[in-house]
Amino acid sequence: MPDICTIGESVNIFEDDIHFISEAIVHELDHSSYFNDALMDTLKAIVFEQPHKQHAIALIILVVNKKNPNAGKTIFNHCLNEFQRWLREVVNPNFKYVSNETGAWNRIKLLLRFTSLLSPMINTDELISIFKTFFEIVIDINKEFPEQRNPLAEMIYTNTLMNIPYLFFFDRINPELNLKVDQLLNYVENNYKPNSIQLELTNEFTNDVHGRRLEYSQVILPNVKAILSNDKKLLFNFFPNYMNLLPTQPNRIKFMNPIKFPLYSDLISYNKLDTYLGSVTSTWYTPKYNFQILMQDNICDFETVMPFDSYQGFLLKDIITDIVESMEFNMKEVARQVFTLDMFFNRRIFAPPGISIPELEKLKANDNSISTYKLEDIAIETILSLMFNLPTVTQSFCYYFNLLVNICNESSRSIAPIFGRAFRFLFRNLISLDFELILRYLDWFSFQISNFKFSWKWSEWEDEFNKIKNTPYHPKNIFIRNLIKKELRLTSNKIDIEESLTAPFKECMYDGFFSNDILTNFYNLLFEGFGVTYDMISMSNMIFNHEDMPMNDIVSGIIDYFHEDIKTKNVSSLETLLETLRKDHMSIIKDYDEFVTILLTHCLLYSGRRSLSHTNKYISDFYDDFTHIFNTRNTDKSKTEFWIIKSTLMFWNSNSQTAFLTLDGFRQYGLVSSNALIRFCLKDEDGKIPAIIDSTATEATLRVLHQDVSHTEDIFDELLGIFDELCKIIKNSFDKKGDIHGLKDTGLMTLDENIENMYWKYSMSLRFLKTILRMFTEEYKLVEDSLLIILDNTIAEPVIKAIINKYITELTIL
């Protein structure tokens, strides 16, 4: 038997495949339970995982039904049983979700679509009654929550409406069906209107890049009505025409048993969709908007992605989303399927596969009727919209990253330019892009180009970079510097990176976490009557070991102590060394406690510098000694923590990621607290707040919070602390930059450099605050009153207060 899973992939043998497979089913069905089970499982898998092939499967069943109505009925009844099963699962609190599970409601959507495709063999009244019942549920829920957005109602409404055109896929000339569908649409239109809401917390941008965001629930009804109008000409031009393969059907089947829908009382307890209910279903928890990246721009003066406010654009996005989500276990297959999607629709609605924009422009000039909708663009934009979805993504980021790499590998000549367009769009809009999305963009960009020899046209960003390189808080400056650092962390061959960069960017390769002056000053401030130069720091692996350091022999002794066998070492020998240090060198040491903390940290890091594992092993072996020394000295804990953090970053100044990962180790052993690390990341040092400027510090902050959310009760202190600190930063930057009312996130090139920098500091801090609130919604909801008190106490400016207030209000919706 041909592989049912690949049905439709070879257009030339499609008819043969339908004939051959249907023939085999007619002969084998009900002869062995193994065959029956295997067949039903396979059909189910295709319906759920490759929804673009549903019509081919439906055609097989319609052909089977003609040849053997009993076989057709058996398969149809299996389909109904499956439908019934998932209607039970939507109210099953014990259902186990795996990563490729899109959710019971999403499966119901796909089964409804499949059932609609079988319309020529089903009693029309019974088929329409399923749609009607779903709409009744929507209307009932809406009656109970008339003024609010209800996620469940919105989802059922959108999914049910989306499937209505499928009723006509094979049943094209059926006046009864036409009439009933018209009545159905009138019924829902007259009785339900989804509440529109523009949620700021999930807005990808701070300004109106695209104008008002299009909501799924708002566009679906007009989309369906438009595609069904004018004798469904648009619809029949969109769907492939298999009418020549469709045999006349015997009598329409009635349902063996009526479908039982869940009780309203059971259903209503899931109406908010606020527990995890599968990857796709759960995206309805918050209002769903379209995210457009590949829009008409200066690269091409026509649209290459079908508009979302058209049924075709809407449905394609839905189908691609289902393929990507339900087949996450095989991204290679996903890549293959989404790029052959055009074979399952009327291919004339797409531009020729793989065509470039210039080629398409030429074609368009010669023939204006040619479609400019590129399947590659539609697929990539959909994947990007999943990757950039807010408030959360449905799969691990690396799935989307590597899926896109796989797609690019398949056909880099046609795909790479699309990525180029997306990269440029996001770069252009960094001035208003959400903080979290900047991090995702950074990760995606670095991952993508690391798979393609780090090649990028850096020259096109040169002019802009030269203008902003002295504005540390400018989002493009932040992005470029972090991107280069990230690239460096992804390779062991810096030369590759250096060669890929043009001159202005090469200097970023050598950016330290702290500037050379701060670094030198840090060590100088430890001494009086002794000076440290930058050359001494840069020429030595560890400054205290430098030959010009007066205490370098003691330092060597401490390092030797770290190398002693863990079983035989005795902390008293370390104490003796420190006592010698005190006696011999106290005259040049400003603060002995600070000096000892920094020295010991440096010696430990120096000993474990070979790798993170080594460092962690040294921390594990010597944290007792550290604790003992600090306790003996009775040093203030918060000061000690600050010294450890700062000296770790000083030691790893050129590789702050290693520093933060090392600090995770210190944190694990209690030498550094989460609060101390967060405070450090938000502390203005050298005119820069690490958590906003440096992605390693941002990631460290978020890592700490994500870990602590499930482990410690301090999380509320930490979250309120961050909120408080960010409000202060926002206020201070606002005060320093003056009037912001007239300013928008669109350039500001005419402003004084310092004022501009303060503007961006304000803007980025506000965006970071929004990200933190969104990421930890559940926790922040519980301390909403405290947030309002902090806001009242820190910010007086009404405009800013209103913005943050709106975020806080929206917490209850998220």
Add this chain to the structure above:
Amino acid sequence: MSLAEFDEIKYDHSAERLDKPSLYLLKKARKNRANGLEQLRESTKSGTIYVGNLSFYTSEEQIYELFSKCGFIKRIIMGLDRFKFTPCGFCFVIFNTPEEALNAVKYLGDTKLDDRVITIDLDPGFEDGRQFGRGKSGGQVSDELKFEFDASRGGFAIPLANRIGNNNEVANNFGQNKFNQHNHSHHGRNFNGGRRNRFGSHQHIPSQKQQHMQSEGADQDMFPQSFPDNNENQDDAYSNLQNSDDNVNMGVEDTYIPE
């Protein structure tokens, strides 16, 4: 030997899953009648993955940067040449949860790190000793079966003389004693284009005794003297036996150890 659920034909998906044990693991489990199946089951819930085909220059930090996108990493164990204690092209990554490890297998397979397509497989769990290469030269067995020059991997795994005999014997002995020699040459041209190793210096390859003398205190605990047995190694799954004819014309200068 039947591997229960791993041998079953399943129809619940329309495409094969990528987060399943590799053919190598299945083969290994089939050979191990005592607890092969159990190990296979364990590999799906250990939270540990094996990463192969790494460049010798790839660092733990790079691996962190890549794999942390799949989940929270508890530990990375670099695979080391058991004589030189230098990375030899593989590692184990231990995630916080089994799901994260499965995600890494599913999502990061065939991605590039240091411009090399890495291989990822499930693993039943790390045990001390498994971090060492099991090849006779100290590195991975698969490298000893390779004959092509692979700069980012670390050059030639075994000096030409060791692979095809000394210069006088090339014509007669090619292919006969390629795995027999252990005494590495300590001088000459390096084949990685003079790249520095990760510790900041050009790597000198000392004798085994020197190595132990030079290793730091902590390393002695970290790298115990108990070397692994000679059972099949994970790296065997990725061995890539090349046509040895490619190397026939290589000159005597190729007999140096790669860095």
